[in-house]
Structures are given as C-alpha cells and as structure tokens.
Amino acid sequence: MIDLHCHILPGIDDGARTIEDALEMAGIAAAEGITTIVGTPHVFKGDFSPEEFALIEEKRAGLSAALAEKNIKISLFGGAEVHISHNLIEEIRNNRKNLVLNGSSYMFVEFPSDHIFPGVKNLFFDLMSEGITPIIAHPERNSVFSRNPGLLFDLVQMGALAQANSGSFTGLYGRAEEEAALRFLEWNLVHFIASDGHSPRAIPPRLGEAVKRAEALIGGKKAGALVRENPKAVLEDREIPEYSYPTDPRKSKKSFQIKIPGFLRRRK
Numbered sequence: 001m002i003d004l005h006c007h008i009l010p011g012i013d014d015g016a017r018t019i020e021d022a023l024e025m026a027g028i029a030a031a032e033g034i035t036t037i038v039g040t041p042h043v044f045k046g047d048f049s050p051e052e053f054a055l056i057e058e059k060r061a062g063l064s065a066a067l068a069e070k071n072i073k074i075s076l077f078g079g080a081e082v083h084i085s086h087n088l089i090e091e092i093r094n095n096r097k098n099l100v101l102n103g104s105s106y107m108f109v110e111f112p113s114d115h116i117f118p119g120v121k122n123l124f125f126d127l128m129s130e131g132i133t134p135i136i137a138h139p140e141r142n143s144v145f146s147r148n149p150g151l152l153f154d155l156v157q158m159g160a161l162a163q164a165n166s167g168s169f170t171g172l173y174g175r176a177e178e179e180a181a182l183r184f185l186e187w188n189l190v191h192f193i194a195s196d197g198h199s200p201r202a203i204p205p206r207l208g209e210a211v212k213r214a215e216a217l218i219g220g221k222k223a224g225a226l227v228r229e230n231p232k233a234v235l236e237d238r239e240i241p242e243y244s245y246p247t248d249p250r251k252s253k254k255s256f257q258i259k260i261p262g263f264l265r266r267r268k
C-alpha cells in the first residue's frame, strides 16, 4: 500500500517530533503492509521560503538514509499539504516543485476545519488552469463539507479529487467524521485513503482497518485502489485508474442521513 499523506518528516510541523518518532512510524507502516510513504508537511502562507523548502528536503534525505540503515523497507517520496490561501497561484508559480506530490501535477490542498472562503471554485479553476489537480485533504474533517456535501461534489465535478483519512473510517476523530467519510465514499467523492499520520501513537500511519471498512461499502477492488493504484498513479503523474462519476448528494436521500449536527438533519 501507499500512504499518500503522512507527517513523518521529523521536526518540521506538528507531525513526528524526532527521527526516532519517524522511524517508529515507518516501522508501524511497514508492519501494516505499507511500502511507500509520501512525506507531506503542512505548508502555510508564511512558509514559502527557499530555506524552509531546503530544510524539508534535508529532512527527507536524512529520513531516507535512516530507513535504509535500519533496514525498514519503506520508500519515501516528497510532497506537501498546502494550506489554502488567496495568493496560492503566485506561490505555485514560484515554488511548484516543492508543493506538488513527487514532482507530479497533483497537489494536496488543506482547508481550515470550519471554514471555506467564498471564491473557492474560482481558485480551483485557476489551479487547474496552472495544470494542477488539487486533492482536497480530508474533507470529512471539514464541517462545511459535512454540512454541505454538494460543495464537495461541485469541486470534484470540476476536476478536483479528495483524500479521506484512514482514522476517519475507524472513529479516531469522532462519529461525525466517520459518518461523513462513509457517505463521501458511497457518493464516489473519495479517491484516496491515506493516514495523515502525525505520530507513532495518537495518529499512527495505518491503513488496513480503514480499507476493510471501505471494502464493506464499495467492494474490495475499489477500496484497494484507493490505497494502491490511485496513489501510484499520482506518484507517476498519470490519471487515476479508479474513478467513478460522483453522485450529487443534493439528489441523494442519504445526504439527509449524515449523523452530524447542523441543517442536514434539521431539514428532514
């Protein structure tokens, strides 16, 4: 399996704190059957400096060397989780190779957990005009997408993709995130499952249990593709092979069954 989204690089963000943490995370991942991890540190508005990107690359090279030394069979690739901001297009023009996943045309975008600014569709249009395919990181953890899954559908229909966290399927973040992840999966609004791992214990890089839960809902072939064929295609900069046309949640009765607080339930 490939873990496309993981904060395994030590001492960069709120992920692994030390190289020992990172190696422990890699050991957990390897035991799960993960062979490849993409190190995707948070990149916020103020982080776009040559020094920051050089440090990330240095950490990646250091961790790769440590993995080889400890004989942990994990391939480490470069990437980022890019916090969405209005000046993103300019930053992409200046720092594209540091922001995309393994030099591809795919890029993770992260929204604040409770807010999506107006104009997001225009921004996504501009991103795609730059040749970037945005992958929305963990939309099930964003209360705006949970309350208004039609917005996620609109962005996916425009050409964006979405990645759900493995922990969301196993209840790690709570019931609302779990329900949202399962509904998004049913509506073909999830194209990748990744760990978003931050540590060996609290948020470890595990995928197996989440894939089992996804299998029960969408079948083994499709669920497997979310952690194998699709992320592999990203790393090779190809179109993802497992893609099903999304269902518009606004036209699905199930959109009113998400067990989350908010207007979806009240509109029953």
Ligand SMILES: [Fe+2]
Pocket: 005, 007, 081, 137, 196
């Ligand atoms: Fe993340």
